[in-house]
Amino acid sequence: xxxxxxxxxxxxxxxxxxxxxxxxxxxxxxxxxxxxxxxxxxxxxxxxxxxxxxxxxxxxxxxxxxxxxxxxxxxxxxxxxxxxxxxxxxxxxxxxxxxxxxxxxxxxxxxxxxxxxxxxxxxxxxxxxxxxxxxxxxxxxxxxxxxxxxxxxxxxxxxxxxxxxxxxxxxxxxxxxxxxxxxxxx
Numbered sequence: 001x002x003x004x005x006x007x008x009x010x011x012x013x014x015x016x017x018x019x020x021x022x023x024x025x026x027x028x029x030x031x032x033x034x035x036x037x038x039x040x041x042x043x044x045x046x047x048x049x050x051x052x053x054x055x056x057x058x059x060x061x062x063x064x065x066x067x068x069x070x071x072x073x074x075x076x077x078x079x080x081x082x083x084x085x086x087x088x089x090x091x092x093x094x095x096x097x098x099x100x101x102x103x104x105x106x107x108x109x110x111x112x113x114x115x116x117x118x119x120x121x122x123x124x125x126x127x128x129x130x131x132x133x134x135x136x137x138x139x140x141x142x143x144x145x146x147x148x149x150x151x152x153x154x155x156x157x158x159x160x161x162x163x164x165x166x167x168x169x170x171x172x173x174x175x176x177x178x179x180x181x182x183x184x185x186x
Contacts, residue, residue: 025147025185028058032151032181036073036087039156039174050074054179056093063100067093072118075175083124087159087175089115089133097141105141107153110134115159126164133159137177147185154178 034052052073058065069091076085091113097105115133119125139153155177160170 026060027186028060028147028183029055029186030058030067030069030151030181030183031055032179034071034073034177034179036075037176037178038075039176052087052177054181056091058095058183060185063097065095065097067091067095069093071177073175073177075173082121084120085125086118086120087115087173088118089113089157089159091133103143105143106138107141108136108138109153109155110136111155111157117161126162128162131160131162131170133157139179141183149183151179151181151183153181 032054034054036050036052038050050073052071054069054071056067056069058067071089071091072086074084074086077083091111093109093111095107095109097107099106111134113133114130116130117125117128119128135155135157137153137155139151142150142152144150156174157177158172158174160172163169163171
């Protein structure tokens with residue numbers, strides 16, 4: 001296994017040329033709208049597709065870039081009543097452009113962060129602690145100009161929530177996120 005990882009790292013290191021499909025500026029900012037699909041059903045909630053958003057600051061060096069950002073999306077609503085739960089995630093996102101042609105680039109990305117469930121009204125759920133959030137996915141960058149790109153991507157991420165005191169412990173939750181973003185090189 002370690003041999004395979006080492007070979008992949010060497011291969012990726014040899015592919016460190018520039019990728020024309022992404023911004024040629026070292027720093028950029030990206031804002032995205034997102035559709036979030038919970039992957040598990042909760043009997044008390046309406047698990048429909050929800051809208052969310054994210055923003056990130058990216059540092060680009062060759063085919064690799066690193067983003068740091070924040071995402072938020074309402075993921076649960078009660079069938080009756082006014083309760084809603086939003087997943088809030090601060091994250092780091094390493095990205096690697098696998099291939100690039102003219103104005104298009106195909107990338108893979110990972111995501112590591114800290115998440116929390118934000119409840120509205122706040123008193124309607126257990127006090128939440130920060131939990132690990134991990135995920136990965138990929139997408140396509142469409143270069144509109146030297147400083148502007150559209151990001152059409154998707155990823156899966158998983159996190160945990162603190163249960164009500166009578167239940168105890170935490171519950172795992174997974175989400176598929178599809179995003180459309182605009183990236184501007186600074």
